[in-house]
Amino acid sequence: MTSQSVSPVATEAALRAKNVSVYYGSALAVRDVNLDIFKHEITAFIGPSGCGKSTLLRCFNRTNDLIPGARVEGKAMFHGTDLYAKDIDPVYVRRRIGMVFQKPNPFTKSIYENIAFAARINGYKGDMDELVENSLRRAALWDEVKDKLRQSGLSLSGGQQQRLCIARTIAIEPEVILMDEPCSALDPISTLQIEELMKELESRYTIVIVTHNMQQASRISDKTAFFNAEATESGNKVGYLVEYGDTEQIFNDPREQATQDYVSGRFG
Amino acid sequence: MTTNSLPPDPNNLWRPNRGLNKRVEQAVIWLFGLFALISVATTFGIVLSLLFETVEFFKDVPLWNFLTDRQWTPLFSNPQFGILVLLSATFLTSLIALLVAVPLGLLSAIYLSEYASPKLRKWLKPALEILAGVPTVVYGYFALLLVTPFLQVFLPQLGGFNALSAGIVMGIAITPLIASLSEDAIYAVPGALRDGSYALGLTKRETIFGVVLPAALSGIVASVILAVSRAVGETMIVALAAGQNPRLGLNPFVPVMTMTAYIVQVSLGDTPAGSIAFKSIFAVGMTLFLLTLVFNIISFWFVRKFRETYE
Numbered sequence: 001m002t003s004q005s006v007s008p009v010a011t012e013a014a015l016r017a018k019n020v021s022v023y024y025g026s027a028l029a030v031r032d033v034n035l036d037i038f039k040h041e042i043t044a045f046i047g048p049s050g051c052g053k054s055t056l057l058r059c060f061n062r063t064n065d066l067i068p069g070a071r072v073e074g075k076a077m078f079h080g081t082d083l084y085a086k087d088i089d090p091v092y093v094r095r096r097i098g099m100v101f102q103k104p105n106p107f108t109k110s111i112y113e114n115i116a117f118a119a120r121i122n123g124y125k126g127d128m129d130e131l132v133e134n135s136l137r138r139a140a141l142w143d144e145v146k147d148k149l150r151q152s153g154l155s156l157s158g159g160q161q162q163r164l165c166i167a168r169t170i171a172i173e174p175e176v177i178l179m180d181e182p183c184s185a186l187d188p189i190s191t192l193q194i195e196e197l198m199k200e201l202e203s204r205y206t207i208v209i210v211t212h213n214m215q216q217a218s219r220i221s222d223k224t225a226f227f228n229a230e231a232t233e234s235g236n237k238v239g240y241l242v243e244y245g246d247t248e249q250i251f252n253d254p255r256e257q258a259t260q261d262y263v264s265g266r267f268g
Numbered sequence: 269m270t271t272n273s274l275p276p277d278p279n280n281l282w283r284p285n286r287g288l289n290k291r292v293e294q295a296v297i298w299l300f301g302l303f304a305l306i307s308v309a310t311t312f313g314i315v316l317s318l319l320f321e322t323v324e325f326f327k328d329v330p331l332w333n334f335l336t337d338r339q340w341t342p343l344f345s346n347p348q349f350g351i352l353v354l355l356s357a358t359f360l361t362s363l364i365a366l367l368v369a370v371p372l373g374l375l376s377a378i379y380l381s382e383y384a385s386p387k388l389r390k391w392l393k394p395a396l397e398i399l400a401g402v403p404t405v406v407y408g409y410f411a412l413l414l415v416t417p418f419l420q421v422f423l424p425q426l427g428g429f430n431a432l433s434a435g436i437v438m439g440i441a442i443t444p445l446i447a448s449l450s451e452d453a454i455y456a457v458p459g460a461l462r463d464g465s466y467a468l469g470l471t472k473r474e475t476i477f478g479v480v481l482p483a484a485l486s487g488i489v490a491s492v493i494l495a496v497s498r499a500v501g502e503t504m505i506v507a508l509a510a511g512q513n514p515r516l517g518l519n520p521f522v523p524v525m526t527m528t529a530y531i532v533q534v535s536l537g538d539t540p541a542g543s544i545a546f547k548s549i550f551a552v553g554m555t556l557f558l559l560t561l562v563f564n565i566i567s568f569w570f571v572r573k574f575r576e577t578y579e
Contacts, residue, residue, distance in 0.1 A: 061467065063463065063466065063467065066462075066463065066466060068386075091466075091469055091470070091471050092469065094466055094467055094468070094469045095468075095469025096469075098467055098468065098469075099463075099467035100467075101460060101463060101464065101467070103460055105458070105460040105461055105463065105464040106464075107461060107464065107465070107479055107482075107483070108461070108479075108482060108483040109482065117478060117479075118465070118468035118469070118470060121470055121474050121478065122468075122469060122470075165464065168468065169467070169468065172468055172469065174469075
């Protein structure tokens, strides 16, 4: 089983992992990943727990920096620039590569401020009311909250909170949105709403989503990367990329047996 | 409903003594209730004894005079009891203490929770809390014998007893309270909130001041209000270092007498029980009690209203 990268020439790679390995302390978490993520596509990372898909995702906006002891080897590149080069400030990286987390994490502020806050700090000079409205509209939340913008973001339901988090992310207009299992804490109806939302956002943003839900990956993504994990002698699990390609190919005609087993529900 | 109605199983090896269990349980509930009652009854006893003596006091001194007189001269032949005099001193020393303790405590809390390495935090926080365990009489002497002479180098007009050094040292004394409680509140803000802020391209400073502190606001304010109660009720430091001169005004350089210092003076002196001066300490005590009660109610209300409930 080798990790391999498929690079169709049709579109430009927004993100590229070149021999990326991530360590937590001395433990290797993901080893030697090579893949390209293309502009204005939805790329899904699937695989069993502990296979390093979230870890890899967090490399792309340097969120791993926030975990003490985390270390990245190899190159994670954004439009050809090494994100881990010495002169790169992680704050600017995150400014352009946004992230939506597993559990909705709205700020303890009003719905309006949840969106306006980061935009203001990032120096947005336009009409704030308009930005808030547009962001909420694009996140398909406007109609539900337009009469209670002054209420706390925490007063919303889980699905609404997650859409609020997406709204605040798109308000600052990043190029890439990383989503770390954004629907795992949500009910099926909210999940469907978020999926529809992602389809709409695809034309403007590059989206990478980690998901445990294979139906979700096959429904929404253009490309799918399947990760697996193997145990080392010391008992740690090390994740690696098994197969990466068009979603249709991964689900209908996988090259690797492990992928076939996983997508057909035989393990994982 | 009872298990007794079921037919007994002769082979059953399990025969719990439900009857005894029930009696023991009842007894324990009564015992615990009694203990709870003791603390409540004690509080009521204190309030009632304060209340009775205070009522006695106000038979001699009209409440209006107590609230509006501008002199505090309990031992004069024509005594005057203007609580404003003692209140102004308490206000002054507490204000100085807070001006010291709030910035010091809050910045320590932010440092400990957000910047200190886990190892350093593990040592620094208990060390800070030890500061809270120093007996206040030690702080009092520290103010009188060290801080005042030191300040006199820069402020020659400063009296040997003064509100300034008493207030500063009291501020140092209550800093650990603010630092420790605020740190708890800041540390309790979920990491997910910080991650969310970083993911929007905000710096650490912007995250702390824009996201973390607002989320911890109720806990921080509660710690400050608790510190106010401590400052208002603090006795030894002000009794030792601030002086014993009842004086209306907010001049920090001269000796003043706080409410607590007055109670100490009369309690330790040879004021005969039953005299008007003796009764006056209960009226002052009642004022003190009401004041701290109000602060505690405000704190309680504030925490309830503004506490953020994370999932």
